[in-house]
Amino acid sequence: MDELIVQFATEARELVQQATEDLLSLESNPQKRDSLESAFRSIHTLKGSVGLFDFGSMLAVLHQAEDLLSQARADKIVVNGTLIDCLLAVVQWVEDSLPGISQTGRLSEAQEKQAPRLIGILSGEMTDQVDDVIGPGPEQIPGWALSLREQAPASESEGSLIAIRYEPHPECFFNGDDPLATLTKVPDLRHLNIVLKEPQTSPQNYDPFRCHLLIEALSGGALAEAEAVFRLIPDQVELLALPAEDAKLPAVPSGTPSDHSVERRSTTMRVDSARIDKLVEIAGELIVAKNGLVPLAGEAQELGNRRLARRILSSHHEIELLVASLYGAVTQARMIPLEHVFRRFPRLVRETSTRLGKALDLIIEGETVEADREIVENLFEPLLHLVRNSLDHGIEPEAERLQLSKPARGRLRLTARQRGDQIEIEVADDGRGIDPQRVRATAIDLGVISEIQATASSDEAVLQLVFAPGLSTASSISDLSGRGVGLDAVQSSIKKLGGSVELSSAVGSGTSFSLKLPISFSMTQLMIVEVGGERYGIPLSDVVETHRLPASAVQCVRAGQAFVLRNQTVPLLHLRELLQLPSAGSPSGDLKVLIMRTAGGKIGIAVEKIAERSETLTRPLSGLLQSVAGIAGTTLLGDGRVLLVLDMEDLVR
Missing domain, CATH: 1.20.120.160 (HPT domain)
Incomplete structure (x- = not known):
């Protein structure tokens, strides 16, 4: 081009x-x-x-x-x-x-x-x-559908058509889905385009177990017939009824709008982003090489050459400072303001609220907060789900708000703030809120939770069930929401970015979603431990202290174990059991215990050996391993071995 x-x-x-x-x-x-x-x-x-x-x-x-x-x-x-x-x-x-x-x-x-x-x-x-x-509302035919009709031969594009845009989920093969087999069930299929969603990668980086296809097609059948084919995967497909070419252009969308404005991502800064990524990769390799100097100094010490060991450690310290400075400069070059994603919402909110007949004000704050480009570019989809939910189910119509003595215009607030090395993004509305009793009843009906568990759970715990796949309290399905896939997708997307989602809601007052994410994929201080002959990394920020615990001090409490630390009872868990490794028998000597901080308080994690501390570049899992529970990411040790970094909060849950 x-x-x-x-x-x-x-x-x-x-x-x-x-x-x-x-x-x-x-x-x-x-x-x-x-x-x-x-x-x-x-x-x-x-x-x-x-x-x-x-x-x-x-x-x-x-x-x-x-x-x-x-x-x-x-x-x-x-x-x-x-x-x-x-x-x-x-x-x-x-x-x-x-x-x-x-x-x-x-x-x-x-x-x-x-x-x-x-x-x-x-x-x-x-x-x-x-x-x-060419109105800004959803009645407009997207450019992809018009382009698809143009590409089709004249003989195949006559009369009314159904335009199909099918984007299979990357993990669809594991759900038993065959995208091409599904497409063959579409009646009167006239034209077909199959392209890769992402640029072609090298054979070494290609993952054959993930679906990378974007499929567009034209059908001469009825809209209802096409909807029936995709009834089990409505969140992955968009269907548009195209009128005959001599008819007016407006069409009725069925499914989630996914025009080019939604799919588009910025791929360049003033400098090609690939060059910045290459610098980050080189900086990461330097970190690994730098970490390799410490065991080298240890070997020199064992051979009796203390002078050489001191010189190696001195060089390690100097290189460590330079690498940290280099990595900081490179990651800063990758930082872009959240404005890049926030600025897309005013028009979207205007169009959607007009369509729904709801008057509201969108308030955006903190758009100048910066984060890594990869994080910012992947925020639009989860934020889109949250904004749509607020518009469709949260904000009440004007007449209903007036009856409740609320201002006629609703308020949707999109706020970002930086807290230490994290960013916090809040999507809050002043709508009807989420009724925990309704969530409880829906969860029981769908088998997400038993009636006994639902009764014993607090309202706050029940509200978290809205993140369960397939659960929706909407009374009807619209093309905006109600299919039970939105909040599940939000939590999954944010978790892949190394973040978390928190929900708070009050009936009649509104709902707030808080997204907490790292500012960048930065260097992490790890404590390396051994268990079952393998090494694992635990973020040092999660460790309060280490403790040598006599085996006799361990007490059995119901089905578990605990010990007393400074007049406080602390639950004791064994990392070997958490990782489901073969049992090594009962320990006879003292236990090496990490005192860790979790959402439920302090817990003790027993390990076999505490090796050393290391500063590394941790990357989230990708491909087949990205859904593995309890693993936060991977990194490389100085000797070239891969180290799994544990997510202790997820493991003990």
Whole structure:
């Protein structure tokens, strides 16, 4: 692809996003001159960039939009909702055109056909509503569906069609799903596209047990027949009823919207992100090499060459400082503000709330907080689930809020803050809240928990059941939520990033989700222990102290063991048993115990040997191992061996 086209698409997306923010700001405050000037500059710059290429239709549309903004700057026309809707329609149309331009270097035929009507609306020569052309609402046909129809042979794209966008879950094979076999069940299949979701990797990095496919297809059958084929995996597919080509363009979506604006991720900074990633990799290798100097010094000491041992340790200390400085600088280069993901929500909330007929205010705070690029880019999907749940089930309609003596407009707050080496993101609404009694009843009906367990559990514990797969308290399924996959997906996504999700809710007052994530995948202080002849790493931050415990001090308490430490009873667990390793018999001597801090208080973990401490770069698990409970990640020791880093909170749960 032409480098100029790639650069144009990247800059155009930034200008589109800036124009969107300015227009939404103008909608809430039409007198805000700064936003008007900024919107004009964005459209003007975008028009200038388009003029470098043969995109005549887009140039004409942007020229008309620029003219309207120029008149608004001169106070010749009033900035109102109608003007904002028209301009947002143009911005949305440009944004939907960019994927096709990036792939082919030209404006697609479908986008070309929409240009005259947009120009007509902007010039006041047509009376059609904006939504009849390219409205920001979900009634618009996404660019992927239009592109799919264009790719199909003319003989296969006649009449009404069903556009299918099927993105199998990466772990679908383990669920017994066969994506291609499922697709063969679709009636009257006319056209098929199968592509990789991610860039092709080398054979060494390819995981054959994960599904990497994105499947798009056209069917001449009925929408109900296609829905029946995918009834067991509705969260993985989007179905759109496409009218005949001579009919109007609006279509009815069925499933979760997943247009290009949702799927798009930033892949570059001002420097190609792959170069930054390579530097992080090199820094990680330096950490491993640096750790290898310590055992080397030990060998020199054993051979009686103390002078050499001291020199090696001195060099180790100097290299340690340099590596820490290098790694800190490289990770800082990967940091981007949360604004990159937060800025996508104002327009989404506006469109969805309008569609649901709910009036609300979105408040965003802390968007300047920075985190690793990989973490920020993977935050949009879980936040999208939480925002949709708040809009669909949390915030009440205006009439209901007034009956409850609440403000007519709901409030949805998206807040980020930094706490030490973590970021905390809160999604909170002032809606109806989650009723624990309803969750309890639903969980019993679905067999998630027994009636005895449900009765014995507190309301706070019962609320956590909403994260269980398939559990939803929604009375009906909508295309936004209600299928019981959203919160489960949120927890899974956040856990993969090394974070956690906390839920608090009060009936009638609202619901708050708190996401706690690391700022970056940074160096970690580990305590290395031995059990069953193997070494494992435990984050030093979880260890309060180490303790030598006589075997005679261990007391049996019900089915477990405990001991007394400074007048406090501490439960005792054996790491060998937690890891389900073969029993080595009852210990005869003193026990080596790690006193650890957990959510439930202090516990003691008995190990066979405490080796040493090490500063390493820990990476989360990926591929087949990413769902293994109790393993937080892996790292390399100085001798090249792989060390599993344990998640003790998960192990003792």
